[in-house]
Amino acid sequence: MEPNYRRTRREALTAVGLWLLAGSWVVGGSYAVYDADPAGVVMGVPAWAFWSILTPWLVFLVVAAWYGLAFLGDGVER
Amino acid sequence: MYETGPAVWGTFLAYLLATFFFAWLAQRKARGGAYMEEFFVGGRSIGPWVLGLTWIATSASGGSFIGVPALAHTNGYSMLLWIAGYVISVLVGFGLLGQRIAYVGRKTGALTFPDLLRDRYDSPMIGGVSGVALIILYTGYIVAQYVAGARVIEAVLGVPYLWGVLGFAVTVTLYTTYGGFRAVAWTDAFQAVVMLIGVLITVTFAISKAGGLEAIRAGLEQQDPALLSPMGPSNFLPIAAAISFFFIWPFAGAGQPSLMTRYLAADNPAGLNRALVLVAFYVILTYPAIILIGVTGRVLVPDLVAPDHAMPATIMAAVPSWLAGLVLAGPMAAIMSTLSSFLLVSSSAIVRDMVERNRKESLTEKQAKRWTLGSTIGVAAVCLVFALRPPDFLQYIVVFSGTGLAATFLTPTCLSLYWPGMNKTGCMAGILGGFTTFLAQYLAFGTRSFLDFDPFVWSLLFSLLFCIVGSLLGQRDDAEILVRYFDDYKA
Known part of the structure; x- marks a missing residue:
C-alpha cells in the first residue's frame, strides 16, 4: 500500500497547483478586466470584481468540495 | 460614544453566559485520558464540525472584524482583491499539512508544534528554538488582541479601557484553564456561529439601508471613482502588493502553529476533509460580506x-437597536476565540517544550x-501587564508575527514531513535563514522588499534554499528515525 507521506505529498502539491491557478485568474483577471472595461458594472458590482473575485470564489468553493470530499484520501494506509 | 441601551447590554451578557455554557458542555465530553493530551489537543477526538469552526475562529481575529472593514471603508472595492487569497486559503491550509500532521502526531504522540520538529530530528535544540520563538511572537499577539478588544468595548459600550482589558483577560483565562483545548474548541465553534450571524445580519441591513448595490456603487463613484478600481485610492494596491497578499493569506495561514495544532486534535483524517469543505463554505459567506460592510x-x-470605527458605526447606522447587541458580539467573539487559542499554544510550548521534554522522566499527572x-x-497575566500600557513596538510584533511565524516555520515543516533527505542541519538552517532574511528585509524595506513584493514572499524562497543547501551539506539522519516517518525508506 502507498505510504502516508507519498499520498499526502501528492495532495499537498495539488493544493499548491490549484493555488497557482486561482492566483492567476484572480490577480491577473482583476487587472485585465479593469483595463479592458474600467467602468463596467455587473449586478451593481464593478465588473472586474464580479468576474475575477466573486466568480472564481464560487468556482473554487466547488473545487474545495471536490478536493475535500473526492480527491483527498481518508488515511487508512499504514 | 454610540447610543447603547439595556438591550445591547442584555444580549452581550447572554453571549458571555453562552460562552461559559459551551465550555462546560465541552468538559462533559472529556474522556478522561492522559491529562496533557486532553488539555492540549482535546484527546485527539475533535469531530469535523467543531474542528472546522475552531480553525476559522482562530484564524479570524479582531483584525478581520475591525481592521479589515476599516481598510474597506478607506480603500473601497480594491479590498476585495486585497483579501482574495481567501478564495483558496482553506484548501491550501488543510491540503498542505492537515492530514500529514494528524497522521504523524498520532504516530509520534506529538502534542505541540515544536514537538513535531523535535521528534523528526530527535533534537532538543530545534524543539527549544521553535518553542522560544513561538512564545515571544504569540505573547505579542495576545497583548494586541487584549488591546483591540478593550478598545472596541470602550467605543461601543463605554466601558473604561482598564476594565475592558481585565474583562477579556479574566473571561478567556477562566474558560481556557477550566477546559483546555476541548473547551477552547467548543467555545470557538459557538463564537464562529455568532460571528457568522453578526456578519450576515449586518451586511443585509447595511445594503438595504443604502438602497442596494447599484446605489452603493453610485455613491462611491461620486465620492471618489478610485474606490471602484482594483488599485484603490492613491494606488493602495499595486499589482506586486496584490500578488504578495495572494501569497500571504493562504501560506501565512498554513504556517501558523496555532492552526497546525488543530490538525493534531482531529479525531480522524476523513473528519479533516469534511472540516475543509465546511470552512471553505464559511469563508465565502463571511469574507466578501465583511468587505461589503466596510464599503x-x-x-x-x-x-x-x-477608521477602526467602520464596523461598529455601520452596525449602529443600519441594524435595529434590539439586534445590535447580538451583532456587536461578533467582533468580541472573533477576538476571544483567537485569544484562547494563542494562550493555549503559548502555555503548551512552556509546559511541554520548555519543561517536560527537558526532564529525564515525564511529568506526573499532578505536576x-x-x-x-x-x-x-x-502567560495571561504577563500579557495583561503589557496591555495596561501597550508598548510602542507592539504593532511591529503584530505585523511581524502573522507573517514572520510562517516565514520561519512553514518551509522547514513541510520539508521535514515530506522529504526524507531533509536533516537537522537543513531544518535549523531553514528556521534561522527564514527568520533572519525576513527580519532583515522588514527592517530595511518595511513591507515593500525587492521588486515591491512583501518580505514574506522572498523569505519563503530563501528558507527553501537554506533548507535544501543545509540538508545537502549536513549528515543524513538515522535510518531508524526516517523509517518511522517515511515507511518505504531504504538507507
Missing part, C-alpha cells in the same frame, strides 16, 4: 472618528496539571 459604511457613514494551570495563568 457600504463608506456610503452610510462617510466620516468616522477613527502536569500544576505546570499547565500555572503557565496558562502566567
Whole structure:
C-alpha cells in the first residue's frame, strides 16, 4: 500500500497547483478586466470584481468540495 | 460614544453566559485520558464540525472584524482583491499539512508544534528554538488582541479601557484553564456561529439601508471613482502588493502553529476533509460580506472618528437597536476565540517544550496539571501587564508575527514531513535563514522588499534554499528515525 507521506505529498502539491491557478485568474483577471472595461458594472458590482473575485470564489468553493470530499484520501494506509 | 441601551447590554451578557455554557458542555465530553493530551489537543477526538469552526475562529481575529472593514471603508472595492487569497486559503491550509500532521502526531504522540520538529530530528535544540520563538511572537499577539478588544468595548459600550482589558483577560483565562483545548474548541465553534450571524445580519441591513448595490456603487463613484478600481485610492494596491497578499493569506495561514495544532486534535483524517469543505463554505459567506460592510459604511457613514470605527458605526447606522447587541458580539467573539487559542499554544510550548521534554522522566499527572494551570495563568497575566500600557513596538510584533511565524516555520515543516533527505542541519538552517532574511528585509524595506513584493514572499524562497543547501551539506539522519516517518525508506 502507498505510504502516508507519498499520498499526502501528492495532495499537498495539488493544493499548491490549484493555488497557482486561482492566483492567476484572480490577480491577473482583476487587472485585465479593469483595463479592458474600467467602468463596467455587473449586478451593481464593478465588473472586474464580479468576474475575477466573486466568480472564481464560487468556482473554487466547488473545487474545495471536490478536493475535500473526492480527491483527498481518508488515511487508512499504514 | 454610540447610543447603547439595556438591550445591547442584555444580549452581550447572554453571549458571555453562552460562552461559559459551551465550555462546560465541552468538559462533559472529556474522556478522561492522559491529562496533557486532553488539555492540549482535546484527546485527539475533535469531530469535523467543531474542528472546522475552531480553525476559522482562530484564524479570524479582531483584525478581520475591525481592521479589515476599516481598510474597506478607506480603500473601497480594491479590498476585495486585497483579501482574495481567501478564495483558496482553506484548501491550501488543510491540503498542505492537515492530514500529514494528524497522521504523524498520532504516530509520534506529538502534542505541540515544536514537538513535531523535535521528534523528526530527535533534537532538543530545534524543539527549544521553535518553542522560544513561538512564545515571544504569540505573547505579542495576545497583548494586541487584549488591546483591540478593550478598545472596541470602550467605543461601543463605554466601558473604561482598564476594565475592558481585565474583562477579556479574566473571561478567556477562566474558560481556557477550566477546559483546555476541548473547551477552547467548543467555545470557538459557538463564537464562529455568532460571528457568522453578526456578519450576515449586518451586511443585509447595511445594503438595504443604502438602497442596494447599484446605489452603493453610485455613491462611491461620486465620492471618489478610485474606490471602484482594483488599485484603490492613491494606488493602495499595486499589482506586486496584490500578488504578495495572494501569497500571504493562504501560506501565512498554513504556517501558523496555532492552526497546525488543530490538525493534531482531529479525531480522524476523513473528519479533516469534511472540516475543509465546511470552512471553505464559511469563508465565502463571511469574507466578501465583511468587505461589503466596510464599503457600504463608506456610503452610510462617510466620516468616522477613527477608521477602526467602520464596523461598529455601520452596525449602529443600519441594524435595529434590539439586534445590535447580538451583532456587536461578533467582533468580541472573533477576538476571544483567537485569544484562547494563542494562550493555549503559548502555555503548551512552556509546559511541554520548555519543561517536560527537558526532564529525564515525564511529568506526573499532578505536576502536569500544576505546570499547565500555572503557565496558562502566567502567560495571561504577563500579557495583561503589557496591555495596561501597550508598548510602542507592539504593532511591529503584530505585523511581524502573522507573517514572520510562517516565514520561519512553514518551509522547514513541510520539508521535514515530506522529504526524507531533509536533516537537522537543513531544518535549523531553514528556521534561522527564514527568520533572519525576513527580519532583515522588514527592517530595511518595511513591507515593500525587492521588486515591491512583501518580505514574506522572498523569505519563503530563501528558507527553501537554506533548507535544501543545509540538508545537502549536513549528515543524513538515522535510518531508524526516517523509517518511522517515511515507511518505504531504504538507507
